[in-house]
Amino acid sequence: MANTQINPDQVQEFAALQKKIIRRRFLESVALVLLALTIIALPLSLMRIFSTGMHFNHIIHLILGVVILSGFFLRKKLSDIWLIVSILGIFIVLSISSFLQYSVVSAGFYFAGAAIFVAGLCLGVWGGVICAVFFMVTTIIIAHMWVAGYLVFPVDVRQYILLPSVWGTLAISFIITTAVFFVSATGLLSDFNKLVDTIEKQKQKIEEKTKDLSMANKDLKEAMTQVKTLHGLLPICARCKKIRNDKGYWQQVEDYVARRTHAEFTHSLCPECVRELYPDLADRVLKPENEG
Structure with missing residues (x-):
């Protein structure tokens, strides 16, 4: 009888390959968003130096800008895990440095949300949970430091809030981090739709082949029931022919x-x-x- 079973190893390999392709496309889209964040938000952040003076947060932004630009052009050579670590590291540093320097009057929450989203998609549910717990604990510690007086706002809060560059940076940070969710979600939906279409086509082909094999098996079975042959040596009586x-x-x-x-x-x-x-x-x- 013909074999109509599907090799489970091939199905698993196909699924793993498709997941890897989807994750890679997602990481590529996030890297592009980070590039846009650097090009637009970094100049706005550095403009605040004229009003607030040079602080470590500006240095962090400048260093991360160089890292993002370098990483974007070298992303093709990075493996998925290194790309994930790099993206999460950038969002984590941006978030924590913003909280340390400007408390809640910063884009720290935007970057934290983006990091949790990336971790959840790329590392699974537990990856997102661990990242969320990390930010929660870190935020509580930083908040306690502000309340206890260990951290002091670098300039007058009322003057800082009125700076156009501050609102511009917050707005751009919000738009860019929102783009991480929108672009990635759109890309993931498109990739999943393509994957579903591919699976449906494969399923249709498998059903057609299974139907053909079933008909062939039926014909073969009928032929086997109709063809019975005698073979070997038959002891026969030389006289009566029994x-x-x-x-x-x-x-x-x-x-x-x-x-x-x-x-x-x-x-x-x-x-x-x-x-x-x-x-x-x-x-x-x-x-x-x-x-x-």
Whole structure:
């Protein structure tokens, strides 16, 4: 019978490959968003130096800008895990440095949300949970430091909030981090739709092949039920022509063959037997056959 089963190893390999492709496309889209964040938000962040002075947060932004630009052009050479670590590291540093420097008047929450989202998609549910717990604990510690007076706002809060560059940076940070969710979600939805279409096509092909194999199996089964053959050495009596079966009993040829094939016998006499048994009638009976 023909084999209609699907190799499960091939199915698993196909699924793993598709997941890897989708994750890679997602990481590529996030890297592009980070590039846009650097090009637009970094100049706005550095503009605040004229109003607030040079702080470590500006240095962090400048360093991360160089890292993002370098990473974007080298992303093709990075493996998935290194790309994930790099993206999460950038969002984590942006978030924590914002909280440390400007408390809640910063884009720290935006970057934290983006990091949790990336971790959840790329590392699974537990990856997102661990990242969320990390930010929760970190935020509580930083909040306690602000309340206890260990951290001090670098400039007057009221003047800082009124700076256009501050609102511009917050707005751009919000737009860019929102783009991480929107672009990635759109890309993931598109990739999943393509994957579903591919699976449906594969399923249709498998069903068609299975149907063809089922019909072939049916034809083969019918052919096998119709074709029964005798093979091997058959012990047959030299005089009466009986055949000895597998159990040692002697059977008439008709019984033996009928039990092992679908053949049916009709009895008649050959010309030699007709002449031997009915010599008076032989010439008359056999004459039509001789003339034919």
